Amino acid sequence: MTQQPAGTVTVTAPMVTVTDVRRSFGTGERAVHALRGVSFTIGRGELTALKGRSGSGKTTLLNLVGGLDSPTGGTITLDGTDMGGLDEDGRLALRRDRLGFVFQSFGLLPVLTAAENVGIPMRLRKVPAAQREERARTLLALVGLADHANQRPGELSGGQQQRVAIARALANEPDLIIADEPTGQLDSETGRSIMELLRAVVRSEGVTVLVATHDPNLMELADRVVELRDGHIVEDPAPVA
Numbered sequence: 001m002t003q004q005p006a007g008t009v010t011v012t013a014p015m016v017t018v019t020d021v022r023r024s025f026g027t028g029e030r031a032v033h034a035l036r037g038v039s040f041t042i043g044r045g046e047l048t049a050l051k052g053r054s055g056s057g058k059t060t061l062l063n064l065v066g067g068l069d070s071p072t073g074g075t076i077t078l079d080g081t082d083m084g085g086l087d088e089d090g091r092l093a094l095r096r097d098r099l100g101f102v103f104q105s106f107g108l109l110p111v112l113t114a115a116e117n118v119g120i121p122m123r124l125r126k127v128p129a130a131q132r133e134e135r136a137r138t139l140l141a142l143v144g145l146a147d148h149a150n151q152r153p154g155e156l157s158g159g160q161q162q163r164v165a166i167a168r169a170l171a172n173e174p175d176l177i178i179a180d181e182p183t184g185q186l187d188s189e190t191g192r193s194i195m196e197l198l199r200a201v202v203r204s205e206g207v208t209v210l211v212a213t214h215d216p217n218l219m220e221l222a223d224r225v226v227e228l229r230d231g232h233i234v235e236d237p238a239p240v241a
């Protein structure tokens, strides 16, 4: 470790930097300008909530930060890597190795057990079966499902399925988890427990989370709230110290 001169402040680069990002769909008069120049940063180990009415551009922004889509303009960097400089293989590797995804509809494979679902991202990285199974069980315990490892999604409640999805998102020790309305299909109490779980894994796993949500009751669990309105950021308070 290098010695810092007295009085020097260590500035850590953000995990995500979004700079003047634009995304339009279609051209000419019928073009939809979903994002019209969006800039913000997400610090390491921070839980950022992205709020905004339906159609404000939340999913479009999450898809861009998640490397599932490319911006029409602007840049996005993840831990200093410019995503625009990656080809499709590079984006695939980045998604597999450094990102975790949680969706509103859980996205679990119905024929696989909870443990096997959690193992999918590790399979893609060719992690040996024994190691995969051990980590899947550790992660299921972390999300409170130690006793449900062998159950299939159809045998689990919605909240339990979303817990499996969160365990799966953590499988490859991602830098960033992107969650798109993860509580959207859950009742408010279960939704809150899912947000509390995300809050807890941010602390215990040191992961960074960007979560889109409509639910104002869940915002208080975030370190900061970024609001999108008609493709613009309207609220970007400084991160809570």
Ligand SMILES: Nc1ncnc2c1ncn2[C@@H]1O[C@H](COP(=O)(O)OP(=O)(O)OP(=O)(O)O)[C@@H](O)[C@H]1O
Residues within 6 Å of the ligand: 025, 026, 032, 033, 034, 052, 053, 054, 055, 056, 057, 058, 059, 060, 061
């Ligand atoms: N593939 C696409 N083709 C054309 N228009 C699109 C496409 N994807 C999104 N849009 C448009 O971009 C705008 C933003 O959509 P987006 O899905 O990002 O909003 P959102 O805030 O996530 O909404 P919701 O909360 O309903 O999911 C909308 O006007 C939408 O119709």
